[in-house]
Amino acid sequence: MTRRIDLAASRLTRASLLGPLCLVALTGCGETIVITPEDDPAAVEVPEIDQRPRLNPRMQADWFVHFPGDVGNQIAFSLQVQQYVFDRGYAVSLDDDGDLQLPTLGTELDIAPLAKLCAEVGGEGWRDVFDEHLGSWFDRLSSLENWTVPSWEAAKPLLHLKFFTAEVFRETGQDASTTIATSEIDGLWTAVVFDQELAEVTVPRPVLEMWERPERSVMVTAEEQTRARLVGNAITLESRPVEGYDELQISSLAGPSASLSARVLEEWPDLVGPGGTLIAIPRTDVLYAVPVNSPKAAYTIAGLRVLAEQNAFGAEALSTSVFWRTEDGEIKAFEFDGEEVTPPEGFTEALK
Helix, strand or coil, X not given: CCEEEECCCCCCCXXXXXXXXXXXXXXXXXXXXXXXXXXXXXXXXXXXXXXXXXCCCCCCCHHHHHCCCCHHHHHHHHHHHHHHHHHCCCCCEECCCCCEEECCCCEEEECHHHHHHHHHHCHHHHHHHHHHHHHHHHHHHHHHHCCCCCCHHHHHHHEEEEEEEHHHHHHCCCCCCCECEEEEECCEEEEEEEECCCCEEECECCHHHHHCXXXXXXXXXXXXXXXXXXXXXXXXXXXXXXXXXXXXXEEEEECCCHXXXXXXXXXXXXXXXXXXXXXXXXXXXXXXXXXXXXXHHHHHHHHHHHXXXXXXXXXXXXXXXXXXXXXXXCEEECEEECCEEECCCCHHHHHC
């Protein structure tokens, strides 16, 4: 299966590139090969495909709009972007929609944002645009191919948690049997990752034996590191009253990995009520919260749902759901069916 990657998010992480595995090689035949730390990446055979840069006469690309009526630049861009990728050692083509196909990786790239940048700088600046965006993408790939699992002492300060959507885990064939991760939050996986210089790499389960550490110990270490990062980073807290209910406020935590504050929300005690907290985590860099201080807190569920739907976009999107974080830190999802809302078990009692 082919995965679509939007180059609008040019600072791609390892997860958006190949999925959060130690390393995944996707062949042009749709076969997925999971490479564990014991395997030799050089031993993975990828079928050879003779696919040099060429024009696609059927192509009707959405990025044509950035070169309106300029057939010459449309052709020049389509050939030059393919040649750039081909020179990096990858078979390449442009499909009928103008997306860049990389068959040996089983990946397609949306190059419309790239075309927009090239149209703005003119032909002489195209190479610089390719280097900054496409080049950095391939550099990340190269760094991951040479990545090795560090020792426990070396890895420990690099560990933290990261949310991944269930879709990402499903597409890459991942679950708790392959990766140190939990699916306790509906629609999301919480995984332990290494913070590498060029990418975030999830921790494959086989390293537990090498580290001689139980999974729970690794998860706790990663959560402690996450807590320290969030409290130490520039996480911005803003609150605004709910119209018509002066005693109610919707707060937002924004900043790098702010969504993970859901795991350590007690660090912001004003956001935790006696009945817990209503939260929305639409993106990795934002969380919305309403403390459950009274039954009226339930009036904000619809508003949180709207905020989640409006902000769950782009490469950092996580969830359009609304959750209840209990006083004990458990996170449970509300179920939405049109205008009907089914609360999670225990929520109604918490409002009393």
